[in-house]
Amino acid sequence: MTEQDAATSLPAQARDWLEHAAVPGRTTLRLAATCQALETVFSVVGWATLAWIAGRVLDHRAQPTWPVLAVLPAAGLLAAGAALAAARCKAVGRQRIGRAIRRRLVAAMLPTGRRRGEPDPATAALAIVESADDVADYHAQALPERLSAPASMAVIFLVTAAVQWPAAAILLLASLLVPLNMRLAGRFATEGADERVAASARLAAVVLDSFRGMRTLRGIGALARRRGELADAAAELNAATMAVVRRAFLSGAVMDVVITFSIAVNATYIGLSLLGYVRLPAAPPTTLAGALLALLLCPMYFQPLRAMAAAYHNRERATSAVPTIMALLADTDTMPETTGRTTPSPAGPVTVVLDDVAFRFPHAERPVLHRARVTFDAGCWTAVVGPSGIGKTTLLSLIAGMRSPSTGTIRWVSPADVSQPHLGGCAWIGQQTVLLPGTIRDNIRLGRPAAGPVDVERAVAAAGLAEVVARLPGGLDTPLGERGLGLSTGEARRIAIARAFLSDAELWVIDEPTAHLDPDAEAQIIAALRTATKGRTVIVATHSAAVARCADTVLGILDGTTHTVREATPA
Template identity: 70%
Template sequence: MAEQGDAATLSEHRRSWLATAAVPGRTPLRIAATCQVFETMFTVVQWSALAWIAQGVLVRRAQPTLVELGVLFGGGFLAGMATWGAARFQAIGRQRIARAIRHRLVAGLLPSRERRGELDAAQAALATIELTDDIADHHAQAVPQRLSAPVSMVVIFLVTAAVQWPAAVILLVSSLLIPLNLRLAGVLAKEGADEGLATSNRLGAVVLDSFRGLRTLQSIGALEPRRDELAGAAGRLNATTMATVRRAFLSGSVMDVVITFSIAVNATYIGLSLLGYVRLGAAPAMTLSSGLLALLLCPMYFQPFRAMAAAYHTRERALAAVPTIVALLSEAEAAQGVGERSAPQLAGPVAVVLEDVTYCFRDSEEPVVNGIAMTIEPGSWTAIAGPSGVGKTTLLSLIAGAREPTKGTVQWITATGRTPPHLGGCSWIGQQTVLLPASISDNIRIGRPTAGQAEVERAVAAAGLADVVARLPEGLDTQLGEGGTGLSTGEGRRIAIARAFLSDTELWVLDEPTAHLDPDAEARVIDALHQATQGRTVVVATHSAALARSADTVLNIAGGTIRATRRAIPA
């Protein structure tokens, strides 16, 4: 009994969270529902005009008047516009819901300040991309339908009852069979949603693990078994997807049988009444226009039921997505809140102390860095050298606070005391510089959005960008294209240096900042780095001999441990 109660509570929590997720898109989705009701009304007007014109042409042998044609085409045009409006506002509502969920996920999943624990990347990617869309798709479909369906069905039922009440009675009786079909659709959809999510998670985990351990898999000759595992995971996802499609087809087929039966009974009654074989004393006289209108409205009456059956499938997929998203948000936002309460400000030169630091990736017992103990002096340049894949970037992320050690401690030491690493307290420059399609000034201000023009110009000078900016026609207001189009790779790196300078941090962490640069561009970036970091502590991972020679200390890392330490020899 307790387990059943817990399951019911969990299910209620899922439904409550799912309902709350619709709030950002509620207004446009309500407008979409209004448009759907108007679509029904205008379509009824259009079919009424068509039935009246058919009566006149076929029975009275009269040509349709301009008024009749105007009502016919005007009703069709307005119904089309209402359909377009409903689709437009559904898309806006869907976009707002997805954007709100993604904003919370991205804000929580990105490391910040004290939160350095690494979340499951496969689940994070699945939640941010696919599961968020499942929730937004459900609300975009279900909310307008839930609001508009009762009104639309009542309108169609009343119009049908006004012209031929026996046809309305047939619609009402047929409606009693629909809830059973909707229940079937819900049960089948839930089974398919749970199975689909589990197989998607499995495939995502295998793919991510394969990318992370590709070098290791290749070195031990395990590529073939991993390829088979990937193929098996993909095959299971395909089988689960096809099973879900079959379930949807089954529930849809049952719905089609009910609707087809109702239309057939109505068509039979109308046909026999027009031929004079069936006469109900209390029923109004059957005419071609009333019979045709009742027959045209019959499929419209059941359309909301079809949409609700489809919504059952999207609802169960959305409910299956909720636990993954809620778990990620709970873990990320709780840790983020801790960081926001305790992020200290660094003052003065920073020393970095690592004590027996070991780090293993999630679900792996093999350490990437193992038992590292070292001290980086304040105001010094320290280069970390070694071949690719030995843990240089991981070590930098531990120093910067992007990751938390599996074992040991990392401390930043200033004149005011010791503090654990936290993002925002240091500047990070990597191999890839993120440049937005905006002005050079705006790209630099990412380091500190409130910086004034004079501060931006000082950052430009410190990064050695003054000559670059001077030769551009609009100077700092020059607009960059997507990905920094208009600047060379080296110039883009110097924008990253100016951005870091503007953030005014005492610790700089650099991951291959001169990678893929020719010797001249590399020399200019090294000069800019030294100019911008005077008096600051710099830790840089590099393959570049020129950059290593410019450091005060060079650490050689291999097998996840520091193998040798030496003072750099100036060129």
């Protein structure tokens, strides 16, 4: 059918991926198909009973008995139950498929050593929020229809043929015309779906960029221009969406014409047969009950075709979403799967060794790092200094395992093993402290969800949070708003320190811990870090002279090369 045309527009690898995406919900969707077929059987029984009862009443024959009358509501209840079960199974299957796709996308978006490139935020957001649903919607509708439609149509066709085969022949001819008309009407659907995806990505990018740079836009007086760009992007998305709607409407209108014509021809033939004006030589005699049943089943025969047509248009959206999803997963799906596996922290003090490490961003002219050979001693503080944009944060992300080096190796050496860096094995404190809606206790326990009250209290004390918590009316159970509203920058960073302390990691990687703090708050954060990281390896990127003075070793970066500014003083 037309679904095959849509399929051939995708490369073989993308078609395989789209079909494989249905695996998590396939069993449930097959159950939905079974329920849909049962719904058709029960509906046919109900309509046949109704036609038989109506025929006997109108022919003034004996009144139907109560057992026969009971079949009608029983069949209706069974058909309704089967329909509800099918809808429920579809919803569950859709949820499972969407969840599986989002899980893979989130794993690809998270900073892990398996990802080789930085994804575009707008494209990633669109894929997770919308594209995953497009694929799930398609499978939830198409798979049950593809399995149940042949059986449902065959049941209706055979029953119609048993009571009035000319009517069944008309249904068969009409069903052969529907795919041809759908193919002609749906040729432009793929192009429209692609345009809509591109317009959605552009609008998401403009919105995201506007939120990120709102202060800058206001400062340079560019808000009016950005407002116009947002309006243009929204208008483009609206036009692309309406184009898809128009194409779907055209396809539906073509099918309605075919179906209406078929029903009209069937009704005309059956009416003329009942009046005796038309009599085919090999046709069975037309009874009132048989005529009613054939007319009642005629619209039911085309219902699976209608559903498959709707699934066809869902497929167009899914096929447009697949390339975007595959591009985001390309860097990770070929790597060993680690989702769901917790990597333990190294046991004992950690020495970090960089052997000829180089890193270059895609399409960049010069590498950020070039043949770095550095050893970060176990149990020591090392401060990484240099101008903004020189590569300090990139170096930290390489050490933490958030990026993979272009060349060279990075090793964590501990008494227990010699291993490559792995995300989760170290404590990472970035420039922005992420605090989720919830209590202070909940935010601290993100470092170790299974931590008990005593462990949390120890982390609070180590981070110097005790006085802050004591001032709050709810203590550790004080709720925090989105992004930690209600706390100062220094207090929020202490929560991040407590969270890292609770993780019990032997290696701490810290990016600008005292940025935007006054001298008093900076001194408090430095004191909290020194207490919390006692005996642990700490690598901290900083512009602060106070932080650099507290470090055992100071490492500089200049023109992609590393050099020692100050070595550790021998004990």
